[in-house]
Amino acid sequence: MASYERIFRVAIRRLKSKLIPDNVTCMHPKRMLAIGIIGLVLLVANGFAAPTVWAFTVGPRVAAYVTGCASGTKDPSCQGMWTTPDGVEHRGEIPHVGSSRIGKHVDVRVGPSGQLYQTPDLVVRLFWAALADLTTLGVLGFVAVISLGARRRASAFEAATGAERPLWRANKRQVNDRHGTQLWIGHRDGRRLDEVQAANGLETYRVHRANGVLRLDHQDGRHVGRIEAQHYSGKSMSFMVFDEADVPYALIANLFVLDPRWTVTTTDGTHCADFIVGSGHHRLAFTPAAPTLLYPLMAAFLLDCHHMLLEATDGPDRSR
Numbered sequence: 001m002a003s004y005e006r007i008f009r010v011a012i013r014r015l016k017s018k019l020i021p022d023n024v025t026c027m028h029p030k031r032m033l034a035i036g037i038i039g040l041v042l043l044v045a046n047g048f049a050a051p052t053v054w055a056f057t058v059g060p061r062v063a064a065y066v067t068g069c070a071s072g073t074k075d076p077s078c079q080g081m082w083t084t085p086d087g088v089e090h091r092g093e094i095p096h097v098g099s100s101r102i103g104k105h106v107d108v109r110v111g112p113s114g115q116l117y118q119t120p121d122l123v124v125r126l127f128w129a130a131l132a133d134l135t136t137l138g139v140l141g142f143v144a145v146i147s148l149g150a151r152r153r154a155s156a157f158e159a160a161t162g163a164e165r166p167l168w169r170a171n172k173r174q175v176n177d178r179h180g181t182q183l184w185i186g187h188r189d190g191r192r193l194d195e196v197q198a199a200n201g202l203e204t205y206r207v208h209r210a211n212g213v214l215r216l217d218h219q220d221g222r223h224v225g226r227i228e229a230q231h232y233s234g235k236s237m238s239f240m241v242f243d244e245a246d247v248p249y250a251l252i253a254n255l256f257v258l259d260p261r262w263t264v265t266t267t268d269g270t271h272c273a274d275f276i277v278g279s280g281h282h283r284l285a286f287t288p289a290a291p292t293l294l295y296p297l298m299a300a301f302l303l304d305c306h307h308m309l310l311e312a313t314d315g316p317d318r319s320r
Contacts (some may be wrong), residue, residue, distance in 0.1 A: 002291070040239060052121050053122070055117045060108045060109070064081070065081035066105075067079055071099070082110075136148060144287065153278070157276050158283060165286060166290075167283065168283065171282070173303075174296040175301075175303065186303035186304075190269060194207060203218075205217065206218075207300050212239075225241050225295060225297050226241075227240070229308070232313055236255060237253070238253035238256060241297060242307070249267060253265075270289050271287055271289065272289060282302050282305055
């Protein structure tokens with residue numbers, strides 16, 4: 001019995017790792033808000049339809065006698081009486097009947113709370129529930145297509161990167177090389193990246209990020225450099241890399257804001273790196289000409305990439 005329980009737990013862990021991306025455990029508040037809104041819409045829409053569906057599938061059918069209707073209103077409210085299968089007589093409002101039905105019986109369904117329903121209730125409520133469900137499925141399908149496309153681009157990027165170029169695979173926790181060897185480790189204080197450490201433990205850098213600016217300081221207090229959002233016009237985006245003397249050193253840019261492909265070029269035009277941004281997994285390839293100064297800065301940028309991109313897009317045009 002214990003062996004079956006262990007197999008079940010292992011299967012659940014593997015299924016969770018497949019379904020839940022690495023970046024979910026440190027999700028940005030905007031993503032949490034979006035997921036919360038989707039969940040609320042589904043809850044309201046399906047909760048609105050649930051009593052009607054219950055009434056038409058499980059609830060009893062009874063004949064309600066219309067005793068009278070309120071006059072002088074566009075949609076008069078009619079009252080009546082009916083007896084449920086347990087022999088209890090009820091009085092209350094009868095929906096979707098007019099004064100022409102006074103003194104007559106109408107077929108209705110009884111809901112879980114005793115409320116009466118007719119066919120128009122079922123049609124309207126099922127329509128809105130189905131619309132909400134289909135819209136949500138469409139959004140989730142779109143996200144799935146985007147995620148699969150990102151994974152295919154990552155595989156193509158790796159295949160196109162020659163063995164002479166150092167290749168990094170990054171998520172929110174760590175940066176590995178093409179063989180899976182750990183290179184950099186990210187330490188967080190809640191959702192905020194607080195520290196970047198070389199896997200060999202010899203180098204540790206403190207990270208300070210705010211409003212699209214990521215500053216890196218060595219553990220001994222020396223300033224290493226910073227990456228600052230420079231331009232966002234709604235179509236393209238760029239970040240400037242500054243060295244330890246706060247002198248512009250390199251530019252991180254893409255041509256189109258929805259394009260996951262980015263390039264890193266020094267101010268003198270030297271091509272240093274290419275990378276792609278994915279859903280929780282990024283790939284970067286340095287050129288042989290890339291200076292070592294960029295290594296810890298790009299490691300911090302990749303580990304905190306989504307936050308940097310979100311902060312860079314907050315606000316109007318950031319052109320310098």
